[in-house]
Amino acid sequence: MESTLAAPSQSASSESPIVKAIGIERVYGEGQAEVRALDGVDVSFEKGRFTSIMGPSGSGKSTLMHILAGLDKPTAGSVEVDGEEITGLGDSDLTELRRDKLGFVFQFFNLLSVLTAEENILLPLSIAKKKPDQEWVDQVIDRVGLTDRRSHRPSELSGGQQQRVAVARALVTRPAVLFADEPTGNLDSKSSEDVLALLRGAVDETGQTVIMVTHEPDAAAHGDRLIALRDGKLVHDAPPVSADNVIELLKTLG
Amino acid sequence: MFRLTFKNLWARKWRSLMTAVAVIFGIALVAGTYVLTDTTNQAFDQIFNESLAGTDVVVTAKSEVDQQDGSTPSFSAKVLKDVQGVDGVRQATGGIFSTGAILDSEGDSTGGGFAPQFISSTLPETFDTSTYPEGHLPTGPDEATLDEAAAERAGIEVGDTIQLVGVGKAVPFRLVGLMRLGGSSFGGTSVAQVDLPVAQKLTGKEGQFDQISIAADTGISDEELRDRVAEVVPNDVRVETADENADRNASEIRESLSFLTIALLAFAAIALFVGSFVIFNVFSITVAQRTREFGMLRTLGAGRRQILRSVLIESFLIGLFGSVIGILVGYGLAAGLSALLKAIGAELPANSLVVLPRTIIVSLVIGTGVTMVSSFIPAIRSTRVPPIAALQENIVIGGKNRVVLRTAIAVLLGLIGLVLIGSTLISGTDGGSGAASIGAGAVCVLIAISIFAPKLVVPAASIIGAPIEKLGGLNGRLARENSQRNPARTAITAAALMIGLALVSFVTVFASGLSSSVNKVVDDSLPGEITLQGTGGVLPFPAGAIKAVQQVDGVEAASGVRYVSVKVDGKTAPISSVDPADIVKVYTVEWKEGSNTDLTGLTDDEIVIGDKLADDVGAGVGDTVTLVSQKGQEFDFRVRAVMKTDSIELAGQGIVTQTAMERDFKVQSNAVGLVKLDPGASLESTQSAVETALKEPFPTVDVLNQGELKEQQKSQINGLLAMIYVLLALAVVVSLVGIVVTLILSIFERTRELGMLRAIGMSRRQIKRMVRYEAVITAVIGAVSGLVVGVIFAFLIGIPLSGDGFELSYPVGTLVVILILTALAGVLAAIYPARKAAKLDVLEAVSYE
Numbered sequence A: 001m002e003s004t005l006a007a008p009s010q011s012a013s014s015e016s017p018i019v020k021a022i023g024i025e026r027v028y029g030e031g032q033a034e035v036r037a038l039d040g041v042d043v044s045f046e047k048g049r050f051t052s053i054m055g056p057s058g059s060g061k062s063t064l065m066h067i068l069a070g071l072d073k074p075t076a077g078s079v080e081v082d083g084e085e086i087t088g089l090g091d092s093d094l095t096e097l098r099r100d101k102l103g104f105v106f107q108f109f110n111l112l113s114v115l116t117a118e119e120n121i122l123l124p125l126s127i128a129k130k131k132p133d134q135e136w137v138d139q140v141i142d143r144v145g146l147t148d149r150r151s152h153r154p155s156e157l158s159g160g161q162q163q164r165v166a167v168a169r170a171l172v173t174r175p176a177v178l179f180a181d182e183p184t185g186n187l188d189s190k191s192s193e194d195v196l197a198l199l200r201g202a203v204d205e206t207g208q209t210v211i212m213v214t215h216e217p218d219a220a221a222h223g224d225r226l227i228a229l230r231d232g233k234l235v236h237d238a239p240p241v242s243a244d245n246v247i248e249l250l251k252t253l254g
Numbered sequence B: 001m002f003r004l005t006f007k008n009l010w011a012r013k014w015r016s017l018m019t020a021v022a023v024i025f026g027i028a029l030v031a032g033t034y035v036l037t038d039t040t041n042q043a044f045d046q047i048f049n050e051s052l053a054g055t056d057v058v059v060t061a062k063s064e065v066d067q068q069d070g071s072t073p074s075f076s077a078k079v080l081k082d083v084q085g086v087d088g089v090r091q092a093t094g095g096i097f098s099t100g101a102i103l104d105s106e107g108d109s110t111g112g113g114f115a116p117q118f119i120s121s122t123l124p125e126t127f128d129t130s131t132y133p134e135g136h137l138p139t140g141p142d143e144a145t146l147d148e149a150a151a152e153r154a155g156i157e158v159g160d161t162i163q164l165v166g167v168g169k170a171v172p173f174r175l176v177g178l179m180r181l182g183g184s185s186f187g188g189t190s191v192a193q194v195d196l197p198v199a200q201k202l203t204g205k206e207g208q209f210d211q212i213s214i215a216a217d218t219g220i221s222d223e224e225l226r227d228r229v230a231e232v233v234p235n236d237v238r239v240e241t242a243d244e245n246a247d248r249n250a251s252e253i254r255e256s257l258s259f260l261t262i263a264l265l266a267f268a269a270i271a272l273f274v275g276s277f278v279i280f281n282v283f284s285i286t287v288a289q290r291t292r293e294f295g296m297l298r299t300l301g302a303g304r305r306q307i308l309r310s311v312l313i314e315s316f317l318i319g320l321f322g323s324v325i326g327i328l329v330g331y332g333l334a335a336g337l338s339a340l341l342k343a344i345g346a347e348l349p350a351n352s353l354v355v356l357p358r359t360i361i362v363s364l365v366i367g368t369g370v371t372m373v374s375s376f377i378p379a380i381r382s383t384r385v386p387p388i389a390a391l392q393e394n395i396v397i398g399g400k401n402r403v404v405l406r407t408a409i410a411v412l413l414g415l416i417g418l419v420l421i422g423s424t425l426i427s428g429t430d431g432g433s434g435a436a437s438i439g440a441g442a443v444c445v446l447i448a449i450s451i452f453a454p455k456l457v458v459p460a461a462s463i464i465g466a467p468i469e470k471l472g473g474l475n476g477r478l479a480r481e482n483s484q485r486n487p488a489r490t491a492i493t494a495a496a497l498m499i500g501l502a503l504v505s506f507v508t509v510f511a512s513g514l515s516s517s518v519n520k521v522v523d524d525s526l527p528g529e530i531t532l533q534g535t536g537g538v539l540p541f542p543a544g545a546i547k548a549v550q551q552v553d554g555v556e557a558a559s560g561v562r563y564v565s566v567k568v569d570g571k572t573a574p575i576s577s578v579d580p581a582d583i584v585k586v587y588t589v590e591w592k593e594g595s596n597t598d599l600t601g602l603t604d605d606e607i608v609i610g611d612k613l614a615d616d617v618g619a620g621v622g623d624t625v626t627l628v629s630q631k632g633q634e635f636d637f638r639v640r641a642v643m644k645t646d647s648i649e650l651a652g653q654g655i656v657t658q659t660a661m662e663r664d665f666k667v668q669s670n671a672v673g674l675v676k677l678d679p680g681a682s683l684e685s686t687q688s689a690v691e692t693a694l695k696e697p698f699p700t701v702d703v704l705n706q707g708e709l710k711e712q713q714k715s716q717i718n719g720l721l722a723m724i725y726v727l728l729a730l731a732v733v734v735s736l737v738g739i740v741v742t743l744i745l746s747i748f749e750r751t752r753e754l755g756m757l758r759a760i761g762m763s764r765r766q767i768k769r770m771v772r773y774e775a776v777i778t779a780v781i782g783a784v785s786g787l788v789v790g791v792i793f794a795f796l797i798g799i800p801l802s803g804d805g806f807e808l809s810y811p812v813g814t815l816v817v818i819l820i821l822t823a824l825a826g827v828l829a830a831i832y833p834a835r836k837a838a839k840l841d842v843l844e845a846v847s848y849e
């Protein structure tokens, strides 16, 4: 069974990174009002790994993620995704990039209220006008544990279930990278655990690459690697040991 | 609070502006109509006053019965002698001022379309207020002058030949001068002047005058002289001071223009009614979007009244703004409307545009009033927001959904509307009050439908969305879902469009019914092959033309038809006269009591009356009916037979002989000529033979075969229809603006959702397509329901009319075209919202607050 899962990439550190950012700067405003949200960040992400990004509020986590995903443009520096330079791309190329190579899970407002759970999951395929691979779809839905909730509307699902639908939607296209910005920020601990386990499982079982921004040490501890930002600078990059260890780290960051 | 209101308005300036558009159109039409009619009225006042500058007292014939062509009677020239004998009369002169035709040397008409042309006698210097920028007054029987503007329009110069047609053959004159009346423009009207005896002969008024102008001796007042003159004249004439005469003429013009005013204001009312739906929708959506804000204000201690006041002040300011812009646009529209009238040949006289205080006050009051009334229900709803709303994510206000109450109101309104319409139709009330109660009824029914509409939107969107989903896949699906997400919103948006389209389809069906009814009359009642008409179907033509046609080879029979309006038992009725010998060959009468021999054998003291008139006055065969002429004289006719009145009253409501018509009612010209060809005669060659026979002596006669006649009638109906379309387009445009605003507001609400779609890979083009589909679904719901409602109304109103031979026909092709155009208009309305949705910044949309 497991062998039939087509992994997006083989986990191998020797390969070139799937996402590579060099000298990223992002400045908002000018003069007095100037804010350096990112101040020279160099970072790479290997295939098949689960990276958590942490840092105090306002440290630039979301900004970094947006830039890595081509949702925002850096003031300086360059970003490569899957070997392609994306900083100079126009809107339609970026749209295609997101459609074909990236997956997203947000904190809020993740689903279309007018579509059923299954339709929401299939949404990226519909947008791309691709025929869904039914076997894969069933597997994903089964994995997120929503087989009996397929035809429910989001309003009929709990917050945790909704977020699982969002994860399934992000997984269904087998993206090169899955970005998640505080995916558990709005959930209770049980639901958070479900969602994190899903992400972890995708990495372990199918070699999915995941980059997740989070505030929660427990969540960060699920990753293979922990990056921390402060005042727009990369200040920590190492495998997480435990949640307690992460809390300690956060204390030092202030 | 007040500052907050302003800040709110400013923060939502685009929305406020779009809301104002909902009243701008309607108010523009209100203001434009007033400016146009006031300007025209003032121009006529000026014309009448200027033309009577040298005159103190005026004698004219009384008119007891208004004629359809607006003509007034003349009176005996002998009156002049009596008037000249009155002490205090310094000078008095008789004059002629009658409709006629002014042609160039080739026999082509100089005026355009419907603008009237007059033949006038010259006036002695005392009374003549015209100036002659070129040439001089006519000095002999073959000389004429023409008003400067008419000459310029027709490209005629002094020295050229013109032809004048009154009641006889065309007569050539040499143009010896150009005339200008003071500073006023006549509009499209042209006037040709000839010497008095010539004018009398041309117009068939030998021994008659249309008017006597009197100048007073110094020291005697106009009123005094008027009273003295009144004592010596017969009682079929009226004596007025110049001022009184000018006032009366002006008020008659005013009255005839009042129809135009009412019609235009009715269209303004429609546009405003549609606008009120748009305003209601925008305010409802805004209030819903501001729920949290209202809740917050309540927690800070703001009372319900304060909230209500702030919303109403907002709507007051928007209404005020819309009205002011509307007045400005209306001013421009007045110029546009007069250009439009000029284009269809009904140019109105105008100097500079007149803006009365009334125009401004009425426009401001209506504009702000409509806006405030339309926003009242949403404003009330805003006061129901509880303070707790500030803390909650998604709160639905209004709480109790009073379904029963709503349904009851809708049913009640619907019934009131139907009863209003029905009773008006059955009682046959016509004129302003009839139109008003039908309008009120229609408004009730339309509001009732709108209350039900949200219930219908969901299934309607599913049906209409089905092909779009097939076509558009995911985008179609989402568009359909979005249109169903907030049924009330979609319903109101569609209902606004429904109103415009209901009227469009109503007039379309009705006009096609008119055309086919006319065709039916032509087919059923006119067995002849050729019809004669005065140029453009407006001017009567000389009786001699019929004689000329009867001589043409291949013509078996020909009869002229003349009309006059008379009073019977106090009611005004049009009566026709025909040539009894030939009429049954060219006109098929459906008999109620009698036969064709009653018509061929009709004597000069007998009348064939229509069943309508027979019923009205309770007269039957053998009875005597008394017809009162325009001059108030009574003539008795014996009823010889009763016919059915045809639907377009081609034979009026009664038929007398030509001799009787001329003897009693002084009508010498034919309005229509009906011609039958010999069996076997070729239509083509006979028609051209008839044309040749008429061309020289009677250039004002148009010769039409049946096909051309139908075509001409149809194009007249379609011309009117086109005007109505233009005016209804205002209402339709307002409802399209409604689609635009509603879409923009919905997109604004769905910012995050759209951002998410963009983030996961939806392209700008796909987003645009989705918005477009949603607009098309709303537009088509509005269009289909409008078409259905319009056709049903036409059907209902057609029922009582069918007794008069009116038959409805359904122009399916046209209706389908209207439907497609509306769907395209939906695409058009979506352009801006779609672009806005596509331009949406993905990052901003997915960023959390």
Ligand SMILES: Nc1ncnc2c1ncn2[C@@H]1O[C@H](COP(=O)(O)OP(=O)(O)OP(=O)(O)O)[C@@H](O)[C@H]1O
Binding pocket: A028, A029, A035, A036, A037, A055, A056, A057, A058, A059, A060, A061, A062, A063, A064
């Ligand atoms: N659109 C913007 N305009 C101006 N400044 C901005 C904008 N977006 C972000 N910033 C600033 O950039 C800095 C980094 O913001 P960012 O959203 O990346 O922080 P974050 O680490 O995600 O914080 P949080 O944990 O609160 O989500 C902050 O100081 C923020 O104020």
Ligand SMILES: [Mg+2]
Binding pocket: A061, A062, A063
């Ligand atoms: Mg953030």
